[in-house]
Amino acid sequence: MWCIIMNIGYRGKALELLKKYDVNIGDRILVKTKKAIFKGILMPRSEIGDDLHIVIKIDDGYNIGLSIDSIEYMEKLLEKVEETPHVIQKVKELLPNLPKVSIISTGGTIASKIDYRTGAVSPALTAEDLYKAIPEIGEIANIRTEILFNLLSENIVPEHWTAMAYAIKKYIDEGVEGIVVTHGTDTMGYTAAALSFSLRNLPVPVILVGSQRSSDRPSSDAYLNLKSAIFTAVKAPFAEVGVLMHASSSDDELIVHRGTRVRKMHTSRRDAFKTINSKPLAKIIGDKIEVYEPYKRRGGELELKAKFDNKVVLIKIFPGIPIEIFDFLIENKYHGIVIEGTGLGHAPEYIFPAIKRAIENGITVVMTSQCIYGRINMNVYSTGRMLLSMGVIPAEDMLPETALVKLMWVLAQTNDKEEIRNLFLTNISGEISERSEYW
Secondary structure, three states: OHHHHHOOOOOHHHHHHHHHOOOOOOOEEEEEEOOOEEEEEEOOOOOOOOOOEEEEEEOOOOEEEEEHHHEEEEEEOOOOOOOOHHHHHHHHHHHHHOOEEEEEEOOOHHHEEEOOOOOOEEEOOOHHHHHHHOHHHHHOOEEEEEEOOOOOHHHOOHHHHHHHHHHHHHHHHOOOOEEEEEOOOOOHHHHHHHHHHHEEOOOOOEEEEOOOOOOOOOOOOHHHHHHHHHHHHHHOOEOOEEEEEEOOOOOOOEEEEEOOOEEEOOOOOOOOEEEOOOOOOEEEEOOEEEEOOOOOEOOOOOEEOOOOOOOEEEEEOOOOOOOHHHHHHHHOOOOEEEEEEEOOOEOOHHHHHHHHHHHHOOOEEEEEEOOOOOOOOOOOOHHHHHHHHHOOEEOOOOOHHHHHHHHHHHHHHOOOHHHHHHHHOOOOOOOOOOOOOOO
């Protein structure tokens, strides 16, 4: 039972080493290697990890992996690591004079805490948890926290976007200087777009933040991302919805991407998020913010429009796409279809009758492109012009995901066909530009 309960994830040679020195997950240890001496907390490991390394969290908050072949000596330290009363006391003395920032947790890797004794992961977003984990924020902001949901991001649906928008409004009405929303990375771009359309005329920044690598892994980005998101919520001059993540695989820069222009471009890299067809909002280097024009400045009176129509779908065009997909949507009275077409906004001609039939049955149809960069132009080829003549709405240089969320939002605002078209083609939150930029 010792190896199962006390050192989850360790096996083989690594487990033998830990047994030799009577060290368990959660212990503060000293490790002497052939090149250096390290102090830190022994972290759990994934059960599929190898048996040739151990992982410790060193005092600056980062995790490092140490090869067992390099370890010459190890010992358990008697220092207490959980409690830092001097830090909390100092924070309490500073709080009354600091800007107020609300952190709303929706789940995801970044808003979790590892129980080093059991390896269990649980939500960890009390203000005290944060001040202990990131003492520096005690000099930046007076933190208020709320665990709104604890969901994997793939389980978030439009009703959750609405709840987030209302929670944000509540804190803005209370006078906070900025909002941070922690979120799983996989669908963070959809949520960022939804909040961008829901929160009209924001007076303060709303910063979504996630982490690609959990806090129990070496090279975790959770610590720096959350710290920088809080800093940005306080210091940024803009009042928009942004997504803050690493700018590169190193820790030297972070980027704030506009909420309607961001896409996750890699499954696991720390710099997975990129701004598409536009400039980002800002770059964070240390304690400096480099802001890119244009942006909406702080101030204004928030107008909440947080309704979404669930009966909208995103269809990717592919060779041999069955026409029955459109028949199903027509029969089940869907309200909107976003087509992720090829190239400049194309689809195979044999599905044109189905698209026309969908439009004649009251379904709004929008065209985007599978190409990541650039914009659609349906006037270049006759097939594109045919789709335009049917009433297909071109989505300019919008990302397909943003177009989906925007159409959900537009259809919840009006059911007048002309108003739907005009509102969809209006640049509301930086989702459309006259000239697409490759950044």
